[in-house]
Amino acid sequence: MPGEQQRKIFISGTSHDLQSYRAAVVQWALAKGHLPVEQSYFEVQPDYLTIVQMLRDKLSPCDAVIHLAGFWYGGEPTNRPDGEHRRSYTQLEYELGRELKRQSFRFIARENYQPDRPLEGQGAELADLQIQHRQRLTLGSEPWSAHSRTTGNELYYEFSTPEELVALLDKLTIHDTTSKPINLPYQSLGSLFKGRDEFLAQLRRVLINKPTHIAAVTGRHAIHGLGGVGKTRAAVEYAWQHKHEYNALLFIKAESAADLERNLAGLCGALVLNLPERDSRELETQIAAAVRWLREHAGWLLIVDNVDTEEAQAAVEQRLAAISTGHVVITSRLTHWEGAVEPLDLDVLPHDAAASFLLERTAGRRQPQPSDPDDAEALANDLDSLALALEQAGAYIVRTGISLAGYRKKWAEQDHRVLEWFNENLMKYPRSVATTWETSLAELSEDARTLLNILSWLAPDPIPRFLLEQLEEIEDAPELDLDASLGDLTTYSLARWQDERTGIEIHRLVQEITRWRLDAEKEPSFLAALRMVNAAIIGNPQDVRTWPIYRVLQPHAAGVTDFAQPFHNPEPTSRILNDLGVYLHTRAEHHSAEPLFRRAQEIDEASYGPDHPEVATDLNNLAELLRATNRLNEAEPLYRRALKINEASYGLDHPKVAIRLNNLAGLLQATNRLSEAEPLYRRALKIDEASYGPDHPEVATDLNNLAELLRATNRLSEAEPLYRRALEIDEASYGPDHPDVATDLNNLAELLQETNRLNEAEPLYRRSLEIDEASYGLDHPAVARDLNNLAGLLRATNRLNEAEPLYRRALKIDEASYGPDHPTMAIRLNNLAGLLRATNRLTEAEPLYRRALQIYEASYGPDHPTVATGLNNLASLLQATNRLSEAEPLYRRALEINEACYGPDHPELATNLNNLAGLLQDTNRLSEAEPLYLRALAILCRFTHETGHRHPNLLVTLENCWSLWEQIQLPMYERREKLVAVGFDPDWLKSP
Template sequence: MAQMAENEKAFFRDVEQTAREADTTRALDNAQRIGAISTSLGGSILTEPPAQYQIRFPVTTVTMRQNTIFTGRDPDIATIHQILDPSQRSPSLSPLCVVVHGLGGQGKSQLALEYSYRHRQSYDGIFWLSSETENALEVSFAEIARKVRRAENGGREGRTTSPEGELASDIEYARDWLEGTNRRWLLLFDNLEDADLVDKFFPVNLAGHGSIIVTTQKAHMSQLTNDFKKIPLSPLTSDSGSNLLFKVLERAPKGNLEEITTHEISTWVGGLPLALVTLGGYMKVSESSPTELFESLKRSSNSWVSSGEGSIRNYDKTLATVFDIALGELSENARHLVDILAYLNPDHVSEELLTFPHSLPTLNFLNDKDEFLDMRRDLGLRQLVRRETLPAGSHLAIHRSLQMNILHGLKNDKDPEKRQRIFQEVFSIIEAVLPEPSQLAQNKKDTWPKYRLYVPQVISLRQNSQWPDPPLVLNFQFARMLANTGTYLWHTGRYKDCDATMTMAETIMRAQDARFQSTPEWEELLSDIYLVIDILADCIGVSKRKQSLDHRQELMRLRQKELDAISVDNRTTDDLLRWAKAKADLACAYMQRGRYSEAKEIMDELLVWFGKWTSEVELPYEYSKYYSYSAYILMAEGKVDESIESARKGLILETTHAGGEDETVLSNQYCLSSLLFNAGKVDEALALHMDTLQKRIELCGEDSQLTLESYEAVGIILHLQGRDTEAEHHFKKCLANRSRANWTFEGIARAQFWHSKVLEKIGNPEAAEKELKAARAVKQQYLELYQEFLVDDADNEAAVFDQMLPMWSMATTGPLARGGANRNVVN
C-alpha cells in the first residue's frame, strides 16, 4: 500500500512536469551542453541535471489534466480495471488489451484519461499515444523512450544517435523497453481508426505486465492481441447527463424545474457528453437558464455549431465537426437512408417499417433487399447506425446527437426543398402502416397494437418537423395523423406527449386555408382534436382547468352544428353518440371545477337519451362512462354506497367492452379504488390499488404517468396506515421515474408533499424538509397563477395539493373525501 501511495504521488508530479516539458527541455539541453563544455575545460559547472529535472518511476506521458467535470462511467472504469489490473495476474507474453468503442463525442478519450488518473498507482508507466495519424503515433510513442531514459539515468536523456535518426531510434528503444522491462505499464492508444497503424508499436514476448487501452469509433476493430476485450460505450444516463451540465455550470440546480429540465436536455441529446458539455458551455457563456436553453434548443440549432473551446478544457470540437467527418463518404442511398432515420425515433426504427412497400418512387431504393443490406453494413461499419435483433424483428438506431446534426444540415442544405421532401417521405412511410382509429375515441383492440409499435415514430416526426427553425409547412393529413396518435397517447397515460401532439394538431388546423376552415371535414377533425385535448386537461390538473371548460363549450357548439347538419332520419347511432360524448365531457369539466349539480343535470339528461337509442349490452363503453362519472357526483352528494355501486357497474361494463383488461379498464379500476378510499373502505381500496399498480406496470410500463399515480395512491394509504417503510418504497419509485414519465408538476408536488411526511416518520428530517420545500414552491406558484381554482387552507395543507389535481386522483380532502378518509390526513 505504501508503494501504491508513493506511485500516486509520483504520477501527479510527473503529469505536472510533463505538462511543462515543452518549455523546460530546452533549458535542460542547454544545461547539459554547458556541463559538457565545462568538463572539457576542466570545470565543474552543472555536471548533474538540476533537481527539478530529475525523474524517477513511476512516469507518464499524459499531459492532460484530470477532467474535473468527468461524470458517470464508474461501471465502465471498473470493468476496464477488472480486465487489466496487473496486481491480479501473472506476467504474460502478450499484453492485455481493452478496446473502448463508440460514436464520436461519446467520451471515449475522457474515459481513458479518467482511468489513467484513478488507477495511476497500479502502473509504473502510463503512456498516452495520439493515434489519429501515423506521424502523430510515431511522435507520441517516441516520447516513451525519452521519458524512460531520463527516469533510468537520473534525468539525463543519454542519447547516442544523431537528431536525424532520433525518431526511429526512440521508437525502437521504447518497444524494446516495453518488452524487456519487468515494470507494469499501460499504453493508451487514443482515437485509433486504422488497426494497421499499430503493428510496429505493439510489444510482444513481454517479460512483465503490459496493458493496453484503445479508443476508437470502429466497432469492428480486428483482434490486436491474444487477450482482447471490447467495451461498447453507452450514452450517459439522464442523471449523469444532468450532473454533467451542472458541473459545467459550476453550481447546483435551483429547484425541481431545473433538475427536471436538465434531465430532459440530457435525453434530448442522447446522453452524449460532447453535446452536453457544448450546451453547458453555451449556457454558461450566454448566461441562459436550463429552461431557456431547452426552449431555444427545441427551436434553433445555433448551439449545434458552437464549440466548447474556451469554456471547458479537453473539448475543442464542435458537434457539427464530429459528425460531418463520419457522414462525408457515404453512398448516395446510404446518406438518403440516414436522412430518413433522422426524422424517426433514434432508438428504434423497425426494418419492417423501412422496407414496407412504398407508394413514393423516391423510396423504391428501400425495397431493394441487396441495396438495403449494403446500406446497413456501410452505416454500421461507420458506427452511424446500430442494428439490434429482437424476437419481434430487427431494428436500427442512431445517436440522438447525430440525428440533430443531420437535421441541422438539412436546414442549411443547398437544395432548399430537400428538408420538406424528406419529411414527406417519412410521413408517407408511417401513414402506410397506421390504421384508422375509432371515431368515438375508444380503445379498439384491433388498432392499438399497431399504434403501440409506431407512435414513437409519429412523435419523433412531430418534434423534428419543428426543429430547427423555421418549422416545416404541415398539412391537414399530418394533423389527422397527430389527432389519431394523441387519442392513443391519452388512453395509455402519456399525457405530456398527448398534450404536445394534440396542441400541434390544433395549430396545424388553425394554419389551414380560410376557405378550408369552413368545411365539415375541417370542423369534424377539429372537434375530434378538442375532444382529446379536453379529456387530457381533466387528467393533468389545475393548469388546464380553464382551457378544459372553454374547449368543451366550443366542442359542444361544433358537435351540435355537426348534428344539425344531418336530417333526423339520416342520423346514425355514431352521429348521436359523438354529440352525447361532447355533452358528457362538458359535465366532466363542471365536475373538475366542483360544479357537481350542473354535471348531474347533464348526466341525467344523457341517461334518458341513451335509453332511447340503445342498451347497456349494445353500448357498454358509453354506459360505463355514465356510471363512472355519476359515481363521483354521488360521492360529492354524500351518497356513498350508491357511488360505490355505480363505480363497480362502470368497471364491469368497461371490462365487457374491452374484452379483458386494458388501459381504460385499469383507469376505471383506479377510480373505484379511490372512491372506496373516500368511502372509508381503506383495506379494500389498498388491495385494489395494489392490483391496479401491478397491472399498470405490466401493461403501461414503469414510466407511464398512470403507473406513477398508482404508486402514489398506494404510498399515501400505506402511510396513513402507519406502514411508512413500505410507503417510502412506493414514493421513491414514483418520484425516481417522474422525468421519464413526464409527470405533471401538480402530480409531482403532491407526491413530494406526502413523501415528506413518510420521510419524517422514518427518521430522515433533512430529506423530508427538502421534499416539502420543493412541494411548497410549486404550491405557492400555482396559488398565484390559478387563484380562481385554488384556496389555501392553513389548517390542512393537503387540501391545496388535492385541489391542484384532477378529481379522480384519490382526494384525501374536500367534497369527495367522505366516509372518514379525510380524518386520516396528517399535517
C-alpha cells in the same frame, strides 16, 4: 479455477508493509491466467478529484478488486473537498471498486502478520484511521471458518503469511462484471482513421485532467466545427480506442431539446441499458431512469451528437450539468459554451493524412497510376481535406475502378456545374462537399436518385427498413427496385447501412444538398415521403404496444411535416401531426405535443373551415393537453367549441356529442364546478342510453363518471345504484370474471367502505383480486391495486397483521413491474408507511415517506400537487415525533404548491390550511393559526353553498376553530360574527 477466462483483477494494498504480499497476489493471478492491475504510486501529486477519476479509470475495466488491509495507513490525497471523509489511497481504491459494483474481496492481516517494513513512524492518528478502516471491513462479523468470516452477507478472509494468503485466493471465483452497454452508431475505421492522433490525445487530456473551470471527474467536452469535418467520427473513434477504460459506450443525438429527451429516454431500452422503465408510458420517467443510471454508475462515456442549436445546447447543459460520474463528449457546430464545457476546435484533416486516406481507401480497387501519390495530394486539396467528401470520393473510386486522376477530372467538371447553383452566403456546408455529392449523383441509377430525393425529406436519423418498404404500398409512388437503389446509395457512401442491414442512415449534409438541388422535382418526392411516413404510422398511439413503432418513426414524422407548409400542408399532414401529438401527449411530452396539435388545428381549419368535425377533434386533443398541464381556463373554451361543432354537425343526441359532454364535464369537475358538471354527465348518459341501449358498456362508463361526481359531493346514496348498475352491465357484457368487472367491483367496494359497510365491501375487494389474479397472473399491477385496496379495508378494521403483508406484496409487484422510482411505487410506499405509523413504528415509516416524496419530485417536478401530498404525509410524521421546526416548512411548501395549482379557493387547500394551522396551534402561535382555520372554513362553506352538499371536512374544520377559540376564550358573540363572515350556516349542523 482451470478453464476460466482471463479476468482483470485490481490489487490494492499499501507498499510499506504489504509489498511482498501484493507480489504474491500478482503471481497467483498470473498463474491463473488473469491480468493483475496495480496502482503502486503517483509520479506527481494531483488534486483529490483528479486522483479519484484516475483511480476510477483504472478500476473500470477490472472484474474484481482484491483489497489487502494491514495496519499501515499509507499516503492520502491532498486538497480534499469539503464533506469528503479522510481516506488513504488504498482505502479509496477499495471504496471506488465497491461504487463501480466490482467484486470486492477483503483480506485482513491478523495482528501477528509480518510487515515488510516496521510500522513505527506513522503516528497515532494515522494508525487509528487505519484501525477504523479495518473495523468497517469487519463490522458485525460472525465466525465462518478458521480463516474467513462474514459481515452480514459478505465474506472476508484473514491471513498471517503470503502462503496462507495464496491458499485463500484459491477459494475465489471471479466472474465477468464488465459486460458493457454499447450503442455506438458504427464500428471503428481502424487504420483508415488518420490524422487525428494529436486531437484524440488532447481530447483525452481534457476529459481526464481538471481544467480551471471544471472538475476532472465531470469530463465534459464539445467538439465543434463545420459540417463534414468528421466530428462524429472523431468522437466515435475515441470511444472505440478507449473502450477498455469505460463501463459503457453510449451515443445519443440532440439536434433539439426534444431529440435529447427522446434519445435519453431511449437509453432505457432493452438493447442499451435495459432498465425496468423501458416500457414506461411516461417519457420523464424514462429520462429520470437514464439520468439516475448515469449518476449511479461510474466510468461511462456518453457522446451527445449534433448539438447545433442554442435550444439544444441549453437543454444539454441543463440535463447533464449535475452528472459527474463519467465522460461526456458533445459534437457541435457551436463554439460558445458554459464554463462547465471545454470546447476543442476540430479542424479538417492534415493534408498528408487526407492523401494517405485516399490511397489506402482505394488500394487495389482503383486504376493504378505512377502519379497516384501526387494525385492523392491534389485531390485531398480539391476536397478541402473534409472527411465526408474524402469518404464519398473514395467510395466512388472503389465502385467505378477509376484512377485518382480520372476522378479529379470528373470532379472538376461537376465543380463548374456546382458554381451555377452554390451560394456560399446561404449554404451551411463547403462547396467541396456539394461537388463531391454532384459527382457521385451522376453515377447513380435513376431509381437510386429518386429514392435519395424522397429520403432527403426525412430526419437525419436511422431510417428503418419497414419504413422504406411502405413505398411499395402507397398509391402514385414511383416504382423502384428498393434493394438495388439502397445498394447504389450505400456503395457511393451517400447512405450507410445500420447493423444487420435493418435500415440506413444518410448524412444530413447529403440530405440538405439533395433538397437544395431538387428544383421542380421537389413536390413529388416530398409527397412520396409524406405518404410513406403516413402509411407506416399504424395502430392507436395511446396503446403502449404501438410505441416501438412510434418511437422509431417520431423523428421522421416530425421531420417530414416540418417541410409541409411550402406545399400548402397536403394531406395527410394533419393526420400525422395529430397521431404523433397523441403519442407524445400520452407519454406526457406535452411541450413537444402542443405545437403539433395547434398546427393540425390550423391546417384543418384552413382545409375544411372552422366548423368541421375534424376541427372538433383537433380542439378536443389540444384541450386535453391543456387540461393535463393545468391550463384549465385555456382548455374550457376549446371543449365548448368542440361540443358546439359536433352538436351542429351530428345533432344534439349523437354519441360523439356524448364524448364531448363527458370531457367538458370532467374539466368542470376538476375546477370544482360540480353543479355545472352534473347535468352534462347526465345528458351524456341519456344520449348513450338512447344510442346504444341501456345495457351497453359505454353506458357503464357514463354511469361510473356520474357516480364519481355524486361520491365527490357526498351523495353516496345516489352514487351507489349507479355503481351497481355499471357492474351489472359489465357482468352481462363481459361475463363475471372480466377485468372490467373487477374495476367495477373496486369502485363499489370503495363506496361501501366509505359508508362503513365494511362487511359488504370486503368480499367485493376479494372477488376483484381473484378475478385479476386469474386474468393477469399473480404479479400484475392490477393485482397490486387490488391488494392495496383490500389492505386498506383490513387496516380500517384493525386487522393490521393481515394488512401489512398485502401492502408489502403490492409494493413488491409494482417495484418489479415499474421499477423502484415509478409514481405508483410512491403510493404503495405511502400506504405501507401509514400502517407502520399506525403501529407506532415511526422509524420504519419515515424513510418510506421520504422515499415516496423523492419519487414524486423526480416524476412530476417540485411543484406538482402529488408532491404536496407527499410533503403533508412526511410533515405529519415529523409533527407526531415533535420535530415541529422540520415539519412547518413542509406544510408551508405543500400549501404553496396547491395554491399555485388549484387557485385560492379549491377544497384541497382547506386540508393544507388546517394542517399548518394545527402546527401553529401546537406551538402556541394562535394569532397565526386562527386566520388559516377561518380561511379553510370559508373555502368549505363556499363549496357547500355552490354544490348544495356539505363538504365532509366542513365540521372537522369548525371543530378546529372552536378548539382554538376555547383556548383563547373568545366570547360567544365574536365566534358567531366570525362564522357569519365566512358564510357558515348553523342549519348545516342539523343536516346529515
